[in-house]
Amino acid sequence: MGKRSSLTSDEAGDFGLTAPIWAGTPAEAATGDLAFLRALLDAEVALAGITSTDISDIAAAADELLPHAVRDLARRAAPAGGNPVIPLVKALTEAVAARNPAAAESVHLGATSQDIMDTAFMLVASRTRTGLLADLTRAASALEHLAAEHAHTPMAARTLTQQALPTTFGLKAAGWRDLVLDAHDRLASVVLPAQLGGAAGTLAAFGAELPPESVLALPDAFAAELGLAPPRLPWHTLRTPVAELGTALAVTVGSLGKLAADVLVLTRTEIGELAEGSGGGSSALPHKSNPVRATLIAAAARTAPALAAVLLGSLAAEDERPAGAWHAEWLPLRDLLRLAGGAAHHAAVLAEGLRVNPGRMRDNLAFTRGLVTAEHVAAGLAPILGRRQARDLVTTASRKAAAAGIPLRVTLDEELGPLTGHPSPELLDELCDPAAYLGSAPALTLRALARRPAGG
Numbered sequence: 001m002g003k004r005s006s007l008t009s010d011e012a013g014d015f016g017l018t019a020p021i022w023a024g025t026p027a028e029a030a031t032g033d034l035a036f037l038r039a040l041l042d043a044e045v046a047l048a049g050i051t052s053t054d055i056s057d058i059a060a061a062a063d064e065l066l067p068h069a070v071r072d073l074a075r076r077a078a079p080a081g082g083n084p085v086i087p088l089v090k091a092l093t094e095a096v097a098a099r100n101p102a103a104a105e106s107v108h109l110g111a112t113s114q115d116i117m118d119t120a121f122m123l124v125a126s127r128t129r130t131g132l133l134a135d136l137t138r139a140a141s142a143l144e145h146l147a148a149e150h151a152h153t154p155m156a157a158r159t160l161t162q163q164a165l166p167t168t169f170g171l172k173a174a175g176w177r178d179l180v181l182d183a184h185d186r187l188a189s190v191v192l193p194a195q196l197g198g199a200a201g202t203l204a205a206f207g208a209e210l211p212p213e214s215v216l217a218l219p220d221a222f223a224a225e226l227g228l229a230p231p232r233l234p235w236h237t238l239r240t241p242v243a244e245l246g247t248a249l250a251v252t253v254g255s256l257g258k259l260a261a262d263v264l265v266l267t268r269t270e271i272g273e274l275a276e277g278s279g280g281g282s283s284a285l286p287h288k289s290n291p292v293r294a295t296l297i298a299a300a301a302r303t304a305p306a307l308a309a310v311l312l313g314s315l316a317a318e319d320e321r322p323a324g325a326w327h328a329e330w331l332p333l334r335d336l337l338r339l340a341g342g343a344a345h346h347a348a349v350l351a352e353g354l355r356v357n358p359g360r361m362r363d364n365l366a367f368t369r370g371l372v373t374a375e376h377v378a379a380g381l382a383p384i385l386g387r388r389q390a391r392d393l394v395t396t397a398s399r400k401a402a403a404a405g406i407p408l409r410v411t412l413d414e415e416l417g418p419l420t421g422h423p424s425p426e427l428l429d430e431l432c433d434p435a436a437y438l439g440s441a442p443a444l445t446l447r448a449l450a451r452r453p454a455g456g
Helices: 026-031 033-051 056-068 070-081 085-099 113-149 169-189 204-208 218-226 240-266 292-313 327-353 358-365 371-385 387-404 408-416 425-431 441-449
Strands: 154-159 162-168
Touching (some): 026 113, 033 218, 056 085, 070 085, 085 113, 113 327, 162 169, 162 358, 162 371, 169 327, 371 425, 387 408, 408 425
């Protein structure tokens, strides 16, 4: 085979080929380069709107610039000054001047690149969050239905990889839902402020154009134009808005990762208690139906913490404008938005299509031949034998049952045989029934389902 030539920069593209967690989801469009350019231009138009009486030519030039400027701006960003705002301002100013030279004087008036870049990131985050919260609400609704339907469906609770006690699938689903609502409420509460401070965060450049009493009102007016929160101060090196957003996104992905981790365990062939509604195929094994959505969410959950760590590290930003700390935020913040948006979308589809197998859950509960009820048996025999003797007897009976591969009920009869005050067979049958030892799982499920999402 002949050597293939490499792609030129004009042919290269980023379509999410190696990022199936967000490719094709609402987060893809909300965080793509065109979406960022739209946000940058929206910020520039809003800035002109608070400093100029006529912005129609600026808005029109921005709309014309949008479809074809991304690649050129990306190429020019690094040599121009390390961010895309510098070449964008030049291109926008030229486009406005071609329409109205006087209006070109109002482009980027008084602002610095970081004002526009930070504001654009908050805009992209706000727009991405809308779809993200909607998908989290969908996931929570589907999990609520599953939890209510299976509030009394017994299954094995597993601790340290081993069957521990009986629980219900409803309680497990209610726990997943609670994590989803935690993520929803935390993300919904994150404040996304606009950024406007000028070159050193003093708003000094605006003083040449406006009376002093009007300057302090500009950041609030700028935020209102864009639907963002008003900033208390310019936050060029006060990076808690970014750190809090990144942390909330990482918590969201991690919370969904718990759902995914459980689904991956419970869909194992030898467990088979759950199945994805539309599993993925295998390139080699025709019989497989892989839990693809849970796999993608689990992968995202392993990636998100490291990205959030970069944003937390950028809190230690020097001076009034930082070198490197601010720039380091861009890639991880966008990736976190994409991962959280993609994970939420896949979690919603996963929860809506999840197939539950109560029969397999009962079979797995019976796998230990009653050992999963040992705690129940010891508690039930304590009033008859005394707590210590009951525990010792059940421990001995459990070890014999496990070693011989026979039911606990059989070895209990053997150990109880010579004792006085033998419990009735009916009591022993009940104590050895996993479905009779669900504790408060159904009640806990119903209590959890009473919770509503914030604002819902």
